[in-house]
Amino acid sequence: MIIIQRYGCQRRLRRRSRLLLTGAVSGGNSMSSTVGDNVGRLRRLRGLTQEQLAEAAGLAVETIQKLEQNKPGSPRMSTLRAIASALAVPTSALVGPAVAGLAAGPGSDDDKIALGLLRRALTPARGLSGMTVGHVSVSPPTVDGLQRSIAEIDRIYHGDDYASALARLPVLIGAARSLVDASSGDQRTTSAGQLAQAYQIAGTTLIQLRSFDLAHHALNLALDVADESGNELVAASVVTTMCWMLLRQGRFDEAEQLAVATADAVEPRFSRADPTRLAVWGWLMLRGSAAAIRDGRADDAGEMLDAASAAAARIGEQLPADVALRMPVTMGAFCAVTVEMKRVEMSVVAGDPVTALALAERVPPGSGRATSDNRNRHQLDRAWANAERGDLVEATRILSGLRAKSPTWLRHQRYAGDIVTTILTRRRRPVSQELAALADLLGAGS
Incomplete structure (x- = not known):
């Protein structure tokens, strides 16, 4: 009887596996859970066209198209392995429920899946004697190529494309790890410093998305590898990000x-x-x-x-x-512009809108080398100071400019929501269309 029950269970599992591959089982999740849906989602997160994915996987583009369109027929396991390798994810990540369960919480489906893939890269399953499973094999890049990839993902992050940054970070981390493992001598210390920077970008992105515990883990990994590199400036740079996280946590x-x-x-x-x-x-x-x-x-x-x-x-x-x-x-x-923006912020934190607006007038024209984050934060400070001084129209204008230019960044700023709530509370006129759009984006006043 036990043998019969076990056999029946195995048969049901095999049947379920076939259904999962063809997309017939949803796993009870509202997110797309077919193999084709997940291939398309992960391809887009990686920034690849169907043609580029087909070329990287060594497949015909028609194969990718047929799969993403969820046309009848089960893909071969060898096909799934080739696609997973080209996307730098485990083959299991192409199965709907596995991907759907990677992440939970607020944000778009793309954010959730990308965050889940990064979590896998930062927290691999471990066993005896330091054994890990789940790492995807990535060919070691060159030192120069890795540095270019680091700069590119940093650029993507500062372009407020957090889903794309999250999606590319596991590949970057895997490539940096493989280069460290394949190197020795001076090249190993250099590549260790680059791996530390990859972890640092991961931590920075996670802080922006308020995934503080995972960010803390990423930054601790960065500090460990930075110590191995012997580069104290790389390590100190990681500390600046750690300090930012501590500030965000109070x-x-x-x-x-x-x-x-x-x-x-x-x-x-x-x-x-x-x-x-x-x-x-x-x-x-x-x-x-x-x-x-x-x-x-x-x-x-x-x-x-x-x-x-x-x-x-x-x-x-x-x-x-x-x-x-x-x-x-x-x-x-x-740069000097960044410092002067922080001087304005200091007055805002001190609750002095008059001084904040006066100092804002002294911020050098242009943005210097300041990051988009710091430029946007400076605009929020100006909006707050204007709202506190009673110029609700100017405060709304500044916030609307941010909504047009950096909506994704703005959506993650509680500070912006507080300012909009202040404007809504103090207004004497009906809510304008632009103020309503801001409140909707930020969930303010509800």
């Missing part, structure tokens, strides 16, 4: 202590003017200042901002291209 005292201690360890000699060291140190001063002002110590915050300003002035407006390429992720964005 852990101000820890953020300041970490920033100051790390800044002391890498303090530059201004007479030698090493741009990379100056930039890393300057960012740490900005993080320390942000923590101090939030902890109610304006004098300490001001001193650290002044120190950062001196570092930015020493670097100058023009950063040689070869220096920018050697810098850790986002360090090249440190």
